[in-house]
Amino acid sequence: xxxxxxxxxxxxxxxxxxxxxxxxxxxxxxxxxxxxxxxxxxxxxxxxxxxxxxxxxxxxxxxxxxxxxxxxxxxxxxxxxxxxxxxxxxxxxxxxxxxxxxx
Amino acid sequence: xxxxxxxxxxxxxxxxxxxxxxxxxxxxxxxxxxxxxxxxxxxxxxxxxxxxxxxxxxxxxxxxxxxxxxxxxxxxxxxxxxxxxxxxxxxxxxxxxxxxxxxxxxxxxxxxxxxxxxxxxxxxxxxxxxxxxxxxxxxxxxxxxxxxxxxxxxxxxxxxxxxxxxxxxxxxxxxxxxxxxxxxxxxxxxxx
Numbered sequence: 001x002x003x004x005x006x007x008x009x010x011x012x013x014x015x016x017x018x019x020x021x022x023x024x025x026x027x028x029x030x031x032x033x034x035x036x037x038x039x040x041x042x043x044x045x046x047x048x049x050x051x052x053x054x055x056x057x058x059x060x061x062x063x064x065x066x067x068x069x070x071x072x073x074x075x076x077x078x079x080x081x082x083x084x085x086x087x088x089x090x091x092x093x094x095x096x097x098x099x100x101x102x103x
Numbered sequence: 104x105x106x107x108x109x110x111x112x113x114x115x116x117x118x119x120x121x122x123x124x125x126x127x128x129x130x131x132x133x134x135x136x137x138x139x140x141x142x143x144x145x146x147x148x149x150x151x152x153x154x155x156x157x158x159x160x161x162x163x164x165x166x167x168x169x170x171x172x173x174x175x176x177x178x179x180x181x182x183x184x185x186x187x188x189x190x191x192x193x194x195x196x197x198x199x200x201x202x203x204x205x206x207x208x209x210x211x212x213x214x215x216x217x218x219x220x221x222x223x224x225x226x227x228x229x230x231x232x233x234x235x236x237x238x239x240x241x242x243x244x245x246x247x248x249x250x251x252x253x254x255x256x257x258x259x260x261x262x263x264x265x266x267x268x269x270x271x272x273x274x275x276x277x278x279x280x281x282x283x284x285x286x287x288x289x290x291x292x293x294x295x
Contacts, residue, residue: 038260047253047261047268049210049221056213060271061232 023067024074026054032074044069104144106136113151125150172204197230200249200272204228207278208253210270221259222278226267227252248272 006014026040035043041051044066053060076086110122126133129146139147202208202225209222232247249272255262 041261042264045265047210047221047255047259047265047270049261049274050268050270052213052216053210053274060274 021064022071023064024071025067026051026062026070027059029070029074030055033077043073104139104141106133106139109139109144109147112148117151122147170205198249200228202228202249202251202272202275202277208251208270208275209278210274211276219258221255221261223253223255223259223267225251226254229269251275 026044029035030040037048037051037055041048044051044062046063046066050060054062054066072089075081076089106122106126110117110119113122123133126139126147128150129143131137131139131143131147204225204227206225207222208225209220212220228249228251230247231250250269251272252267253270254267255265261268
């Protein structure tokens with residue numbers, strides 16, 4: 001299958017995404033939701049030690065990946081997002097998919 | 104043998120400044136281009152000697168590879184003039200890293216922290232701002248420092264969801280090797 005040729009509107013969207021700094025701080029996330037450090041660490045795929053430092057004094061700054069993950073999860077929790085879109089955003093583990101595909 | 108002749112015998116990545124430094128480290132004249140005896144030449148070349156590939160025939164011998172990387176890192180630390188460590192024009196000489204690949208470290212305890220400290224084995228390193236990459240900024244004048252990729256000990260709580268994590272140099276301490284009461288266990292072999 002040939003890659004799709006992008007239209008001008010889609011090029012604009014690409015540029016928009018390129019400059020996108022969508023993010024939510026761990027501090028703000030915990031203000032909104034009652035989650036433990038452990039849950040936060042597992043959610044962002046970082047260690048418990050790193051999470052503790054995000055809330056230490058002085059705090060470490062979170063990575064862009066962490067900020068974006070928290071913002072997306074916040075969006076999923078707040079908005080009535082269709083299940084089909086959530087499945088696209090959060091597919092099951094890739095390895096499990098491959099195993100299923102090969103069996 | 105003259106320096107320019109020795110120059111042709113060392114790896115191409117070695118700059119002339121590094122060669123001169125290696126020569127002067129041996130207490131030999133390096134400012135002009137004197138004639139070096141065979142013995143001196145051998146000593147100079149040995150500073151840039153890379154173990155033959157055959158010595159890594161057992162590719163699974165992680166300890167040997169780690170030792171080799173450590174030696175190379177230490178050599179680089181000794182040859183630390185700005186012209187060798189400045190990667191680009193706008194990057195000042197990098198500080199010498201406190202830790203190296205293969206070192207066993209743990210996160211330093213935070214005030215009031217009582218849980219066992221997580222730790223592991225360093226398997227990668229980069230020079231960057233701690234845990235932050237956006238928006239992209241020059242490293243100059245920032246709080247950039249060495250970051251280390253830690254392969255977590257099997258007993259680290261975070262191993263329930265990840266195998267590795269990055270940590271800033273100022274957040275790490277050496278793992279105490281002989282303290283049997285240490286909460287940090289010896290790391291096991293690095294799995295795929």
